[in-house]
Amino acid sequence: xxxxxxxxxxxxxxxxxxxxxxxxKAPALMRxxxxxxxxxxxxxxxxxxxxxxxxxxxxxxxxxxxNILNLPAHxxxxxxxxxxxxxxxxxQYEKGLQRRxxxxxxxxxxxxxxxxxxxxxxxxITPSGLHFERHHQGWWDIxxxxxxxxxxxxxxxxxxxxxxxxxxxxxxxxxxFIECGANTAMEWGNVAVPTVQYSHGMVSxxxxxxxxxxxxxxxxxxxxxxxxxxxxxxxDGSSMTRTIALDRALDDVIVAYGMNGEMLRPENGYPLxxxxxxxxxxxxxxxxxxxEVGDMKWAAKDESIHxxxxxxxxxxxxxTGIQEAKSVxxxxxxxxxxxxxxxxxxxxxxxxxxxxxxxxxxxVDGGRNWxxxxxxxxxxSKAFTRFNIDWVWNGGPAILQSRAxxxxxYIQPKINQxxxxxxxxxIYHQNAIQSWRVADNGEVSNVQIY
Amino acid sequence: MSRFIKSLRLVASAGMLAVCVSASAQGxxxxxxxxxxxxxxxxxxxxxxxxxxxxxxxxxxxGSVAKGQDVWEAKCASCHGVFGESTEVFTPIIGGTTKKDxxxxxxxxxxxxxxxxxxxxxxxxxxxxxxxxINRAMPWNNPKTLTVEEVYAVTAYILNLAEVVPENFVxxxxxxxxxxxxMPNRNGMTEKHxxxxxxxxxxxxxxxxxxxxxxxxxxxSFLPESARDAHGNLxxxxxxIGPARAIDTSRPAAAAPTADRPVVVAAAPAAxxxxxxxxxxxxxSKKANCTACHAQxxxxxxxxxxxxxxxxxxxxKAPAMLAxxxKSGGAGNWGAVPMPPHPNLKDNELxxxxxxILEGAK
Numbered sequence: 001x002x003x004x005x006x007x008x009x010x011x012x013x014x015x016x017x018x019x020x021x022x023x024x025k026a027p028a029l030m031r032x033x034x035x036x037x038x039x040x041x042x043x044x045x046x047x048x049x050x051x052x053x054x055x056x057x058x059x060x061x062x063x064x065x066x067n068i069l070n071l072p073a074h075x076x077x078x079x080x081x082x083x084x085x086x087x088x089x090x091x092q093y094e095k096g097l098q099r100r101x102x103x104x105x106x107x108x109x110x111x112x113x114x115x116x117x118x119x120x121x122x123x124x125i126t127p128s129g130l131h132f133e134r135h136h137q138g139w140w141d142i143x144x145x146x147x148x149x150x151x152x153x154x155x156x157x158x159x160x161x162x163x164x165x166x167x168x169x170x171x172x173x174x175x176x177f178i179e180c181g182a183n184t185a186m187e188w189g190n191v192a193v194p195t196v197q198y199s200h201g202m203v204s205x206x207x208x209x210x211x212x213x214x215x216x217x218x219x220x221x222x223x224x225x226x227x228x229x230x231x232x233x234x235x236d237g238s239s240m241t242r243t244i245a246l247d248r249a250l251d252d253v254i255v256a257y258g259m260n261g262e263m264l265r266p267e268n269g270y271p272l273x274x275x276x277x278x279x280x281x282x283x284x285x286x287x288x289x290x291x292e293v294g295d296m297k298w299a300a301k302d303e304s305i306h307x308x309x310x311x312x313x314x315x316x317x318x319x320t321g322i323q324e325a326k327s328v329x330x331x332x333x334x335x336x337x338x339x340x341x342x343x344x345x346x347x348x349x350x351x352x353x354x355x356x357x358x359x360x361x362x363x364v365d366g367g368r369n370w371x372x373x374x375x376x377x378x379x380x381s382k383a384f385t386r387f388n389i390d391w392v393w394n395g396g397p398a399i400l401q402s403r404a405x406x407x408x409x410y411i412q413p414k415i416n417q418x419x420x421x422x423x424x425x426x427i428y429h430q431n432a433i434q435s436w437r438v439a440d441n442g443e444v445s446n447v448q449i450y
Numbered sequence: 451m452s453r454f455i456k457s458l459r460l461v462a463s464a465g466m467l468a469v470c471v472s473a474s475a476q477g478x479x480x481x482x483x484x485x486x487x488x489x490x491x492x493x494x495x496x497x498x499x500x501x502x503x504x505x506x507x508x509x510x511x512x513g514s515v516a517k518g519q520d521v522w523e524a525k526c527a528s529c530h531g532v533f534g535e536s537t538e539v540f541t542p543i544i545g546g547t548t549k550k551d552x553x554x555x556x557x558x559x560x561x562x563x564x565x566x567x568x569x570x571x572x573x574x575x576x577x578x579x580x581x582x583x584i585n586r587a588m589p590w591n592n593p594k595t596l597t598v599e600e601v602y603a604v605t606a607y608i609l610n611l612a613e614v615v616p617e618n619f620v621x622x623x624x625x626x627x628x629x630x631x632x633m634p635n636r637n638g639m640t641e642k643h644x645x646x647x648x649x650x651x652x653x654x655x656x657x658x659x660x661x662x663x664x665x666x667x668x669x670x671s672f673l674p675e676s677a678r679d680a681h682g683n684l685x686x687x688x689x690x691i692g693p694a695r696a697i698d699t700s701r702p703a704a705a706a707p708t709a710d711r712p713v714v715v716a717a718a719p720a721a722x723x724x725x726x727x728x729x730x731x732x733x734x735s736k737k738a739n740c741t742a743c744h745a746q747x748x749x750x751x752x753x754x755x756x757x758x759x760x761x762x763x764x765x766x767k768a769p770a771m772l773a774x775x776x777k778s779g780g781a782g783n784w785g786a787v788p789m790p791p792h793p794n795l796k797d798n799e800l801x802x803x804x805x806x807i808l809e810g811a812k
Contacts, residue, residue, distance in 0.1 A: 097689060100681075150493065157488055165486045194673055194680070195696075218481075233500070239499070296503070299578065301582065305579060324645075336688065345693070367665040368663055369662070414656060417655075448670050449665070449666075
């Protein structure tokens with residue numbers, strides 16, 4: 001059944017498969033190496049590893065950089081005309097940054113995930129073409145002139161709206177992150193994936209434009225006395241249904257058609273999706289066709305069979321929606337090699353489903369000592385916040401971590417703290433501090449450390 | 451003067467009358483006049499398909515286990531296995547529950563850390579969810595095509611495989627509440643957590659320690675060298691400029707000890723299967739979800755690409771036959787499990803796809 005694919009079957013299985021018997025004793029060795037290497041000098045380790053010397057030495061330049069001395073074609077010729085690309089595309093040199101599936105994670109690509117390449121994005125807005133994808137029964141490009149939204153249930157007047165109707169109503173535009181509840185799920189038990197794309201790439205952040213759901217509920221005359229919940233339902237084959245609390249529905253939930261200044265992309269629910277700030281992505285029902293007002297939770301397939309969190313002892317937590325505060329360093333991050341010793345701007349993203357990011361601390365020594373990072377503006381509620389901090393890499397081993405705190409006072413936990421309460425099988429809501437190990441050869445890799 | 455006032459009044463009251471009329475026509479809020487219209491009963495009936503745990507929304511009807519088995523074998527078994535046990539395409543539906551669980555309402559195997567995977571029947575607490583799931587989203591590639599009787603029947607068949615109902619059972623809207631009392635994991639859900647309510651209390655919170663914090667600096671997990679290129683060559687997944695370069699995982703780590711570990715060489719990137727017609731068959735096979743049931747060399751639900759190519763090698767009629775088969779589906783050539791039809795594929799896509807398969811899907 002659709003989303004079962006990626007859950008119990010997959011997310012648990014992958015990690016163990018990656019650990020060969022010969023590697024079982026390696027962590028202890030690593031630790032010794034890490035401690036020992038801390039003492040060695042940067043220059044010595046650089047030389048020993050044959051890393052290139054600093055490239056800014058004048059001697060290596062000679063007469064000068066040929067890229068400066070020899071004028072290139074683009075400086076001496078005529079460039080492309082306007083509208084050569086009527087819809088602009090990224091440079092040919094950027095084609096490495098794409099949404100990608102994690103091999104072996106799911107069995108069917110119509111019920112799968114394509115991860116956002118967080119290692120290559122800047123600021124807080126995810127380019128629409130790189131927004132992560134998660135479909136339960138494939139995606140469609142729906143004719144907007146035939147799309148309808150029905151609002152019914154505990155309302156005085158059940159109504160049908162066309163896209164024309166919805167786009168005539170007063171609109172709001174707000175920046176929010178959307179994170180799949182299963183983001184980072186592969187790492188509950190142990191390290192399973194190499195880069196931040198696969199460890200954290202089921203999260204994106206966009207400016208969404210649409211009509212507050214409260215406007216539509218009022219327009220239909222919601223029965224405020226009897227109403228407790230609303231159900232959102234999609235128009236695709238899976239007809240995703242999710243229960244939303246009424247206080248949220250009347251607060252910041254948006255029936256959105258716009259994303260980053262244009263219409264939603266088909267993979268993200270064109271022409272209409274629900275935006276439920278702070279709540280896991282599955283509730284942001286795509287291709288939204290129906291809102292029902294009711295008085296009890298629905299226990300829909302994706303809140304009673306999938307998207308339930310298994311706890312130690314065998315109980316499942318049901319209706320876990322909030323994405324708690326989380327952060328991750330995106331530069332440098334797993335799978336990269338630092339160019340050289342010297343200055344780096346450690347940069348990353350923080351977000352909280354409960355409100356604004358208040359502070360992010362960064363450690364370069366595996367969590368022993370921390371410094372508070374700069375938060376770049378804007379700092380918005382339930383949105384990405386970009387953080388930066390200066391770092392001079394001395395060429396020795398390091399372990400980089402970031403730790404977010406939101407404006408409720410909540411502090412992002414360590415993985416062992418999460419495991420102590422929730423075990424390793426709950427799949428969803430894994431918001432632990434991420435560790436990137438910088439080896440003395442400059443390679444950055446994904447590790448877990450207590 | 452008075453005449454003038456009188457006529458003004460008339461105009462005003464006529465205007466008010468008009469407002470009243472349109473307000474009553476709207477029925478509710480008339481702030482956004484001209485926006486939307488009242489849904490008709492037929493429209494609501496067409497879309498209001500949800501079934502709640504209290505069975506509100508469940509249509510009257512019935513279906514037997516026996517009928518369910520027929521539907522299952524025709525429309526469900528290709529993905530889920532004849533006994534709901536398949537792991538090939540989706541997580542199994544049946545397995546892991548016991549008669550004791552039916553008594554207690556808690557699936558004991560869920561407490562076992564070593565239990566390999568969770569089946570649907572181990573997880574689902576509410577029988578309404580099963581009914582709604584099948585009715586709404588199954589069969590996976592042709593959802594909302596089952597009749598009410600078929601949905602009852604398939605639900606009954608699943609419940610029978612899990613020993614919740616007997617073989618001669620007929621599930622209906624009249625007895626479904628009784629079945630609920632036998633669901634193996636009916637007491638297995640909790641809403642005691644802080645992740646629903648905005649003001650909910652978090653269960654795990656970190657600390658704000660800034661210096662000399664307690665940490666063992668013990669690396670407890672990392673990716674072994676053998677998984678170095680499990681996600682492809684990372685070099686091709688990053689920007690070629692900036693403060694760092696991605697690691698070329700097609701080669702061993704520069705300074706890592708490699709002598710005692712096998713070096714995994716990256717597989718050559720799959721060639722773009724562009725055919726004479728200019729259609730990329732490999733892409734189509736992905737988009738049409740062929741790969742849900744067919745793999746390169748291993749038999750999954752359907753035969754492997756290699757097997758098909760081998761069987762029809764040198765057969766001049768094969769390309770046309772295969773294209774037709776892909777379009778209209780059917781069973782027989784490779785066993786009883788039917789292949790679903792693919793009516794949306796265009797002729798040139800069908801030609802390209804069959805040619806690509808017959809050439810070994812390279």
